[in-house]
Amino acid sequence: MQIKTDLEKPIFLQIAEGIEDAILSGAFEEGKQIPSITEFSITYKINPATALKGINILVDAGFLYKKRGLGMFVTEGAVKELQKKRKEQFYMNYIAVLIEEAKRLYITESEIKSMIESGFHK
Amino acid sequence: MNGIEVKKVSKYYGQTCALNNISLTFEKNKIYGLLGRNGAGKSTLLNIITNRIFADHGEVFVDGLRAEENDKAQSNMYLMSEKNYYPDKMKLKDIFKWTKQFYRNFDMEYARQLAEKFDLNCDKSVKQLSTGYLSIFKLVVALSVNTPYVFLDEPVLGLDANNRDLFYRILLEKYSITPFTIVISTHLIEEITSIIEEIIIIKNGSIVQSESMEEFLGKGYAVSGPAALVDSYTADKQIIATDTLGGLKTAYILGKPENRTDGLEISNLNLQKLFIQMTNS
Amino acid sequence: MYQVSYRYQMCEHRKIIIIYYCILIGVVTALFISSAGIINSGDIKVKVNFNGLDIATIIFLFMLSRYSFSGSFGMMLQNGVSRISLFKSSLLTILSLSFLMAVIDKLIYTAINLFASISGGSLWVSCLFDELYPSLQSTSPTMVIISFIFSFFLYMTFMAGGMFIAVWFYRIGKSAKIAICVGIPVILFIILPIVEINFTGGIITSAFWNMIDFMYGSSAVKPMHSFITGLLLFLLFSGISWLLLRKAVVQNN
Numbered sequence: 201m202q203i204k205t206d207l208e209k210p211i212f213l214q215i216a217e218g219i220e221d222a223i224l225s226g227a228f229e230e231g232k233q234i235p236s237i238t239e240f241s242i243t244y245k246i247n248p249a250t251a252l253k254g255i256n257i258l259v260d261a262g263f264l265y266k267k268r269g270l271g272m273f274v275t276e277g278a279v280k281e282l283q284k285k286r287k288e289q290f291y292m293n294y295i296a297v298l299i300e301e302a303k304r305l306y307i308t309e310s311e312i313k314s315m316i317e318s319g320f321h322k
Numbered sequence: 323m324n325g326i327e328v329k330k331v332s333k334y335y336g337q338t339c340a341l342n343n344i345s346l347t348f349e350k351n352k353i354y355g356l357l358g359r360n361g362a363g364k365s366t367l368l369n370i371i372t373n374r375i376f377a378d379h380g381e382v383f384v385d386g387l388r389a390e391e392n393d394k395a396q397s398n399m400y401l402m403s404e405k406n407y408y409p410d411k412m413k414l415k416d417i418f419k420w421t422k423q424f425y426r427n428f429d430m431e432y433a434r435q436l437a438e439k440f441d442l443n444c445d446k447s448v449k450q451l452s453t454g455y456l457s458i459f460k461l462v463v464a465l466s467v468n469t470p471y472v473f474l475d476e477p478v479l480g481l482d483a484n485n486r487d488l489f490y491r492i493l494l495e496k497y498s499i500t501p502f503t504i505v506i507s508t509h510l511i512e513e514i515t516s517i518i519e520e521i522i523i524i525k526n527g528s529i530v531q532s533e534s535m536e537e538f539l540g541k542g543y544a545v546s547g548p549a550a551l552v553d554s555y556t557a558d559k560q561i562i563a564t565d566t567l568g569g570l571k572t573a574y575i576l577g578k579p580e581n582r583t584d585g586l587e588i589s590n591l592n593l594q595k596l597f598i599q600m601t602n603s
Numbered sequence: 604m605y606q607v608s609y610r611y612q613m614c615e616h617r618k619i620i621i622i623y624y625c626i627l628i629g630v631v632t633a634l635f636i637s638s639a640g641i642i643n644s645g646d647i648k649v650k651v652n653f654n655g656l657d658i659a660t661i662i663f664l665f666m667l668s669r670y671s672f673s674g675s676f677g678m679m680l681q682n683g684v685s686r687i688s689l690f691k692s693s694l695l696t697i698l699s700l701s702f703l704m705a706v707i708d709k710l711i712y713t714a715i716n717l718f719a720s721i722s723g724g725s726l727w728v729s730c731l732f733d734e735l736y737p738s739l740q741s742t743s744p745t746m747v748i749i750s751f752i753f754s755f756f757l758y759m760t761f762m763a764g765g766m767f768i769a770v771w772f773y774r775i776g777k778s779a780k781i782a783i784c785v786g787i788p789v790i791l792f793i794i795l796p797i798v799e800i801n802f803t804g805g806i807i808t809s810a811f812w813n814m815i816d817f818m819y820g821s822s823a824v825k826p827m828h829s830f831i832t833g834l835l836l837f838l839l840f841s842g843i844s845w846l847l848l849r850k851a852v853v854q855n856n
Contacts, residue, residue, distance in 0.1 A: 210536065241494045246494075247494075247516065249519055393604040396685065401681075409674050424682035
């Protein structure tokens with residue numbers, strides 16, 4: 201997970217996505233505690249309010265939950281839910297962009313398909 | 323009223339106006355970035371708040387108390403300034419001892435720990451310190467006084483990249499554990515972008531911007547593409563500045579981007595870019 | 604806050620005052636030994652009269668006051684101490700140091716003179732009080748107390764004067780400072796003598812000395828005059844100092 205201040209994406213979104221990635225990859229396991237706001241803040245040199253905002257997005261979405269006095273934990277079943285959410289976004293985030301660029305480069309539909317296939321077989 | 327209120331403050335040096343009718347508030351427990359070009363009036367403002375110089379007009383209140391010539395109000399603030407006001411010949415450990423006398427919440431043990439982290443020798447006197455170590459010494463005091471309001475004027479002057487990194491981490495660690503109001507005035511804008519919550523931009527003695535970072539960054543965007551397309555897009559918009567390279571043009575615009583962007587690339591402005599565009603005269 | 608500021612100033616001065624007295628005692632001891640040498644070497648009884656040890660203290664206190672101001676000013680503003688608190692603590696420092704050093708000086712004189720009388724009176728030390736009021740020279744307790752009060756007021760006056768010059772020089776620009784440093788000696792030692800010799804025939808100088816004489820009640824043998832003068836000058840210098848200090852700001856911000 202990396203935070204880039206020169207990126208157009210707001211930092212709190214980068215934090216939220218970074219944690220999502222960590223949950224998906226298993227770095228943050230279901231039912232286990234994630235690092236504290238302070239740890240996020242110091243590690244990525246960001247304002248604690250920003251870190252909190254990023255984490256709260258995931259709390260609101262139900263991927264994380266708060267245990268009073270203990271900290272933040274990954275919800276059981278979060279991985280599955282996240283995969284579902286990411287799949288829904290997959291078309292907009294990747295396919296739409298891919299097709300747009302392909303059109304600019306005059307790459308045909310079949311050419312793309314074969315590229316994808318070869319990518320899967322690597 | 324909690325926080326620091328600056329009310330209609332003006333300051334003149336002869337004919338030149340250093341601060342022109344400035345009003346602003348520093349709220350409790352927030353980190354502020356005070357930005358402005360050289361001579362914009364940042365240090366003048368901080369010096370007026372901390373009773374080192376006097377405003378010609380206007381007043382400053384600290385938690386409702388008048389700041390001018392008021393020990394009680396002043397004891398809630400600490401200004402780490404570019405210039406050193408500690409006695410040249412005094413040893414750092416003696417300055418710590420005296421600081422404890424003036425600021426009851428000064429944490430001597432914490433100061434010693436910080437000095438060790440930064441490799442600062444407290445048996446040295448102020449005049450034996452290099453620019454970088456003078457900054458480090460002043461930072462150690464500023465981080466240990468535990469006043470509700472801390473002003474840092476050019477805090478990382480002369481610090482190498484490692485020490486700057488260490489400083490930001492320590493600052494955030496301290497702030498996360500016990501929040502306080504921090505006002506950072508610096509020219510190294512990119513380094514504090516992710517740290518500050520609120521931004522104040524001073525230009526020629528006036529405040530041109532004072533709001534949360536998020537709002538501020540959402541204020542403007544850049545559009546780039548073929549010059550003709552960019553021009554037609556920006557026809558009815560408020561342009562801060564433009565760059566042209568051959569037939570390509572980038573326009574920096576205030577406001578929210580429209581959805582209709584065929585053939586144009588829209589990007590957000592980062593703090594540094596926006597700052598430069600807003601303070602260029 | 605003025606209490607901390609007071610403690611700070613007293614602590615700051617402690618070291619230099621100890622050094623001052625070490626040097627003073629060293630000088631006196633050296634004089635004593637050398638004067639003893641004179642006596643022992645021949646049969647002639649020599650009496651060495653050393654006066655003005657308190658003039659040394661006056662100069663010392665004046666300089667101390669003059670050169671400690673800007674350092675304290677910066678230190679206080681850095682630590683959130685207001686000008687009024689700095690002023691209060693400075694006055695307190697002046698009173699304390701004047702009192703303390705007047706006591707120490709009296710003790711030193713008494714000790715030396717006691718020692719001198721025991722050892723055969725080879726070295727005799729006198730202070731300004733004895734010079735100004737020779738007829739009062741006495742070792743009676745009342746006179747010792749009066750002479751002590753005299754020193755106390757005198758020290759106070761000069762420390763306040765030092766503070767006044769320090770704040771004044773802090774406020775005015777460098778060129779004005781140079782103009783004053785050059786101008787005053789020029790007026791006093793060149794212009795005034797010329798005027799006196801060619802036009803006024805020494806009236807100004809004698810008027811000046813008469814005034815000093817009156818202020819300190821020397822001819823009239825009235826030490827009370829010196830107390831009042833000391834108090835008035837102290838109030839005058841501190842008053843002007845405050846007027847200058849209350850609008851003083853940190854330099855080249």
